[in-house]
Amino acid sequence: MILIGRYRSPFVRRVAATLKLYGIPYERRVLSTITDGDAIRAVNPLGRVPALILDSGETLIESVAILDYLDETAGPARALVPPRGAGRREVLQRVAMTIGAVEKAVALAYEIQRRPKQLIYPEWAEKLQGQARAGLAEIDRALGPDKQWLALGRLTQADVSAVATWDFLGNMLAGTFAPAEFPRLAALSERANRLPAFAETHPSLDT
Ligand SMILES: N[C@@H](CCC(=O)N[C@@H](CS)C(=O)NCC(=O)O)C(=O)O
Numbered sequence: 001m002i003l004i005g006r007y008r009s010p011f012v013r014r015v016a017a018t019l020k021l022y023g024i025p026y027e028r029r030v031l032s033t034i035t036d037g038d039a040i041r042a043v044n045p046l047g048r049v050p051a052l053i054l055d056s057g058e059t060l061i062e063s064v065a066i067l068d069y070l071d072e073t074a075g076p077a078r079a080l081v082p083p084r085g086a087g088r089r090e091v092l093q094r095v096a097m098t099i100g101a102v103e104k105a106v107a108l109a110y111e112i113q114r115r116p117k118q119l120i121y122p123e124w125a126e127k128l129q130g131q132a133r134a135g136l137a138e139i140d141r142a143l144g145p146d147k148q149w150l151a152l153g154r155l156t157q158a159d160v161s162a163v164a165t166w167d168f169l170g171n172m173l174a175g176t177f178a179p180a181e182f183p184r185l186a187a188l189s190e191r192a193n194r195l196p197a198f199a200e201t202h203p204s205l206d207t
Pocket of ligand 1: 008009010011033047048049050061062063064106
């Protein structure tokens with residue numbers, strides 16, 4: 001399999017960490033959405049990462065759809081999202097909150113880092129920051145004072161996506177979202193990054 005994209009993208013990272021957790025080997029094309037647009041569009045007409053090229057030659061896009069395929073491949077006993085029931089809902093709701101927050105943070109990074117200064121819309125940037133902050137606070141709260149993992153008392157996709165989110169922020173927006181404000185989330189990331197699946201896919205490896 002070939003994974004397209006850099007680990008600094010939280011969407012690429014969560015797919016990469018999931019591949020590692022499932023023990024599925026992959027090659028990577030470290031393409032940047034900023035400088036390698038043509039090469040990325042040749043794989044995904046939307047020009048977005050991640051994309052995963054399967055051994056059959058089929059190409060999957062959109063991290064949620066790629067993760068769904070990987071869960072199916074891993075099988076229900078190992079899947080990071082339970083196949084049904086309250087546990088599945090709990091994990092998917094935590095994933096939705098964390099990915100919702102990181103989508104807002106990615107939009108914020110584009111707004112304040114990519115636009116020419118005179119085109120930045122401060123009220124919009126503030127709204128994005130508030131939405132990201134609210135989602136992160138919810139995840140931090142959900143971790144509670146003594147929980148190791150976000151759901152079901154074990155490592156699930158909720159944790160993988162939360163760590164991908166937090167490490168993206170540390171890499172791209174460290175001055176805006178401080179560990180002191182989200183201490184449990186920061187601690188979750190620290191814990192998870194001791195595992196090879198996270199350490200080997202850390203955003204710092206790309207820069
Ligand atoms: N919902 C998509 C989001 C992917 C996404 O937005 N990726 C960013 C990188 S973090 C990207 O490719 N941006 C380039 C663009 O949209 O032009 C997914 O989960 O795969």
